[in-house]
Amino acid sequence: MKNELKILLHNGKQYIPDLRTAAIRPPFRGRPVITSEPVDIEAFAGICPVNAISTSPVSIDLGKCTFCGECAFRFPGKIHFTSDHRLATNVRERLIVKEGENIPIAVDQSAIDKRIKSVLGKSLKLRQVSAGGDNSAEFELNACGNANFDMGRHGIEFVASPRHADGVVVTGPISENMAEALEVTFKAVPEPKVFILCGVDAISGGIFAESEALNRKILNKVRIDLYIPGNPPHPLTIINGLLDLISNPEAK
Amino acid sequence: MPDNSIEPYITKNNGTVRLDSIPVFNYPVFCERVLELLGKEENHCVSYFAFPDQAGLWFIIAIADDNSGEIALLSHRMPASGTQQLESLTPRVTALHIFEREIYENYAVVFSGHPWLKPVRYAHNRADKHQVINNFPFYQIDSHELHEVGVGPVHAGIIEPGHFRFICNGENVLHLEIQLGWQHRGIEDLMLRKRSLLQRTILSESIAGDTAVGHSLAFAGLMESLSGTSVSHQLQLERALALELERIAIHVADIGALCTDVAFGLGAGIFGILRTGIINFTQSWCGNRLGKGMIRVGGTNFPFNNDLKEKLLEVLSSFESQFVELAHHTYKLPSVENRFDDIGAVTKEQMLRIGAVGMTARMANLKRDVRWSHPFAAFGEYPIEPIVLPKGDVFSRFLLRRKEIKKSIGWIRNILDTVDFGEPVNTPVADLKLQPESFAISLTEGWRGEISHCAVTDADGNLRFYKIKDPSMHNWKALELSLRNLEISDFPINNKSYNLSYCGFDL
Numbered sequence: 001m002k003n004e005l006k007i008l009l010h011n012g013k014q015y016i017p018d019l020r021t022a023a024i025r026p027p028f029r030g031r032p033v034i035t036s037e038p039v040d041i042e043a044f045a046g047i048c049p050v051n052a053i054s055t056s057p058v059s060i061d062l063g064k065c066t067f068c069g070e071c072a073f074r075f076p077g078k079i080h081f082t083s084d085h086r087l088a089t090n091v092r093e094r095l096i097v098k099e100g101e102n103i104p105i106a107v108d109q110s111a112i113d114k115r116i117k118s119v120l121g122k123s124l125k126l127r128q129v130s131a132g133g134d135n136s137a138e139f140e141l142n143a144c145g146n147a148n149f150d151m152g153r154h155g156i157e158f159v160a161s162p163r164h165a166d167g168v169v170v171t172g173p174i175s176e177n178m179a180e181a182l183e184v185t186f187k188a189v190p191e192p193k194v195f196i197l198c199g200v201d202a203i204s205g206g207i208f209a210e211s212e213a214l215n216r217k218i219l220n221k222v223r224i225d226l227y228i229p230g231n232p233p234h235p236l237t238i239i240n241g242l243l244d245l246i247s248n249p250e251a252k
Numbered sequence: 253m254p255d256n257s258i259e260p261y262i263t264k265n266n267g268t269v270r271l272d273s274i275p276v277f278n279y280p281v282f283c284e285r286v287l288e289l290l291g292k293e294e295n296h297c298v299s300y301f302a303f304p305d306q307a308g309l310w311f312i313i314a315i316a317d318d319n320s321g322e323i324a325l326l327s328h329r330m331p332a333s334g335t336q337q338l339e340s341l342t343p344r345v346t347a348l349h350i351f352e353r354e355i356y357e358n359y360a361v362v363f364s365g366h367p368w369l370k371p372v373r374y375a376h377n378r379a380d381k382h383q384v385i386n387n388f389p390f391y392q393i394d395s396h397e398l399h400e401v402g403v404g405p406v407h408a409g410i411i412e413p414g415h416f417r418f419i420c421n422g423e424n425v426l427h428l429e430i431q432l433g434w435q436h437r438g439i440e441d442l443m444l445r446k447r448s449l450l451q452r453t454i455l456s457e458s459i460a461g462d463t464a465v466g467h468s469l470a471f472a473g474l475m476e477s478l479s480g481t482s483v484s485h486q487l488q489l490e491r492a493l494a495l496e497l498e499r500i501a502i503h504v505a506d507i508g509a510l511c512t513d514v515a516f517g518l519g520a521g522i523f524g525i526l527r528t529g530i531i532n533f534t535q536s537w538c539g540n541r542l543g544k545g546m547i548r549v550g551g552t553n554f555p556f557n558n559d560l561k562e563k564l565l566e567v568l569s570s571f572e573s574q575f576v577e578l579a580h581h582t583y584k585l586p587s588v589e590n591r592f593d594d595i596g597a598v599t600k601e602q603m604l605r606i607g608a609v610g611m612t613a614r615m616a617n618l619k620r621d622v623r624w625s626h627p628f629a630a631f632g633e634y635p636i637e638p639i640v641l642p643k644g645d646v647f648s649r650f651l652l653r654r655k656e657i658k659k660s661i662g663w664i665r666n667i668l669d670t671v672d673f674g675e676p677v678n679t680p681v682a683d684l685k686l687q688p689e690s691f692a693i694s695l696t697e698g699w700r701g702e703i704s705h706c707a708v709t710d711a712d713g714n715l716r717f718y719k720i721k722d723p724s725m726h727n728w729k730a731l732e733l734s735l736r737n738l739e740i741s742d743f744p745i746n747n748k749s750y751n752l753s754y755c756g757f758d759l
Contacts, residue, residue: 003581004518010574014525027539027554049451066454068545073553073679081539128410132437134755135412136461136542142410146524160408175758177374177385177434178413181405207454210445213376213438231544232461 088241133172347607466698610701722756
């Protein structure tokens with residue numbers, strides 16, 4: 001007992017006091033900003049390994065971006081990645097950052113199903129399904145529950161059974177071999193429920209987008225309540241996204 | 253005609269050889285030579301695969317000698333016409349079972365005499381599409397006394413999918429079979445279809461996210477070897493540093509996960525927090541907690557510098573004092589010892605038979621460590637002597653992690669104390685010209701164990717074939733063996749104690 005108290009004392013306070021205001025320092029790559037500096041736009045778009053950069057209008061799609069940062073290394077005056085980690089939104093188009101734009105990415109409160117805040121607002125239990133994931137988004141989802149981030153303080157937890165859950169968090173590009181299991185799992189969740197895509201692979205397929213081993217048909221059948229970009233998303237990106245989805249913005 | 257008086261071609265880690273210098277044996281002679289080589293304890297099969305050739309299939313096996321650091325290459329061919337059948341080597345060398353199964357799945361080559369010739373991962377480009385993942389031919393025992401328990405693919409928690417089928421006698425497990433493939437996303441195929449070096453590098457980082465550095469380092473070593481690109485001494489040191497940080501971070505979290513499973517809350521909480529310090533350092537170095545973006549071919553975007561060095565020394569000193577204190581306490585705790593000790597023990601003989609590598613081998617007294625036997629990056633100049641433990645149980649898997657963390661910290665300290673990181677390092681290369689008609693092999697020792705990447709190029713220097721092997725390919729069998737005669741309730745702690753990769757296996 002004495003030993004355990006000593007260990008606790010030596011470890012000190014490790015939790016992040018306020019998850020809503022916590023910041024991450026560079027070189028963390030968060031929300032990018034594209035300047036209006038004139039460059040060879042074709043070349044600029046051409047270096048992106050996942051075709052996340054479009055030329056008209058000049059923009060970068062964070063649903064496709066793997067945050068490798070190559071564009072910023074090669075065109076440092078044209079684009080830079082800020083350390084703004086708040087990237088999650090419920091509107092797919094909001095993930096597209098256009099040239100000259102420096103607007104925080106947010107959840108569109110008016111687009112949220114009304115039952116979500118009233119029923120799930122104070123207690124959100126989620127079932128995670130890894131469908132071809134590379135274990136990195138899964139790694140960070142686990143980290144959300146550790147003593148540093150302690151997402152549980154906001155009533156958000158991962159549970160074992162879809163029957164106990166209020167929604168499903170998908171990681172990975174949705175492999176053909178997992179497509180059925182994912183669908184069955186989501187069906188087992190009682191209403192009202194949320195469907196969340198976590199990580200670039202889940203949102204767009206990421207680097208696997210053209211793979212023939214995927215089956216993303218489920219995305220045509222469900223309403224997607226939250227997109228959480230990143231490769232993998234940082235725990236703060238995940239937690240703030242979830243809180244924006246379920247909590248009342250005025251009550252913050 | 254194949255010449256049977258020839259000898260295997262001998263190469264080394266990160267070696268590139270002309271395709272036509274790899275000897276082609278008659279299959280019976282090939283078998284003889286392979287059996288002879290794999291009969292020695294210091295030798296093990298790194299990879300055995302087939303790829304389509306103009307005349308049919310070309311099979312290459314790479315056998316590593318841990319004493320000499322040499323890798324022997326042998327091959328045989330099978331024409332497309334005629335029966336696609338070979339006599340299986342598995343009855344005589346168990347370790348080859350998974351490789352023969354993989355070749356069977358991909359090309360419908362029947363290995364006669366193979367005890368369990370069934371698909372490995374239900375790859376999208378498998379030969380027989382009638383075989384589907386929901387209809388896996390599990391091993392069965394017909395008896396009224398026994399029952400089966402099936403778990404997965406979706407499990408209770410944030411964990412990747414796999415299916416575990418237990419055959420039980422009451423609470424006791426007689427047999428466990430693990431069926432994987434759920435995470436298959438076609439990485440090897442994409443490696444060929446994606447043309448740019450950066451795309452391929454990102455793919456290599458996505459083979460197993462918890463081993464992003466280990467796999468991308470194997471990829472970078474392979475590409476640099478195939479293109480004759482040399483990288484600076486300092487960059488090699490930085491890469492080795494990143495790899496050891498990855499090892500420390502995952503090992504410490506795995507010890508935390510073991511504590512969770514034996515309801516030791518203090519350990520579960522604090523080992524998890526200790527990991528945060530290490531991965532946050534990795535983030536302050538390269539912007540990503542898992543080290544994605546760190547390893548690039550020919551150079552780096554994130555050179556290590558003396559500021560980072562100071563910071564790392566600080567991080568390590570606070571980590572080490574807390575880790576040592578808590579790990580010692582955990583080690584001494586009777587309730588933990590009671591749940592770790594003698595649980596899920598495997599023997600060195602079993603590990604030799606299945607061809608175990610990395611941690612899984614070392615915890616059962618089998619000294620296999622690529623850093624030591626086939627050095628890469630900076631491990632030739634700054635060697636790490638592998639730690640081996642005798643017992644092969646859950647306690648050994650805990651203890652090995654504890655010892656390896658300490659060893660890696662010592663190794664990093666030594667580097668930081670002796671090396672000045674002031675020199676400029678190259679930025680990554682954008683494109684490479686690969687040597688035509690060549691074969692290359694690259695091994696690294698990720699925290700799980702030996703990772704191998706192999707590539708074959710065509711006459712124009714394009715990638716023609718790419719083969720990835722995660723250590724889990726060998727090691728999943730160890731978990732199955734551990735469960736024999738245990739209670740089914742001991743499965744979670746055994747599973748955590750190995751922490752094998754689903755995505756690295758499924759590709």
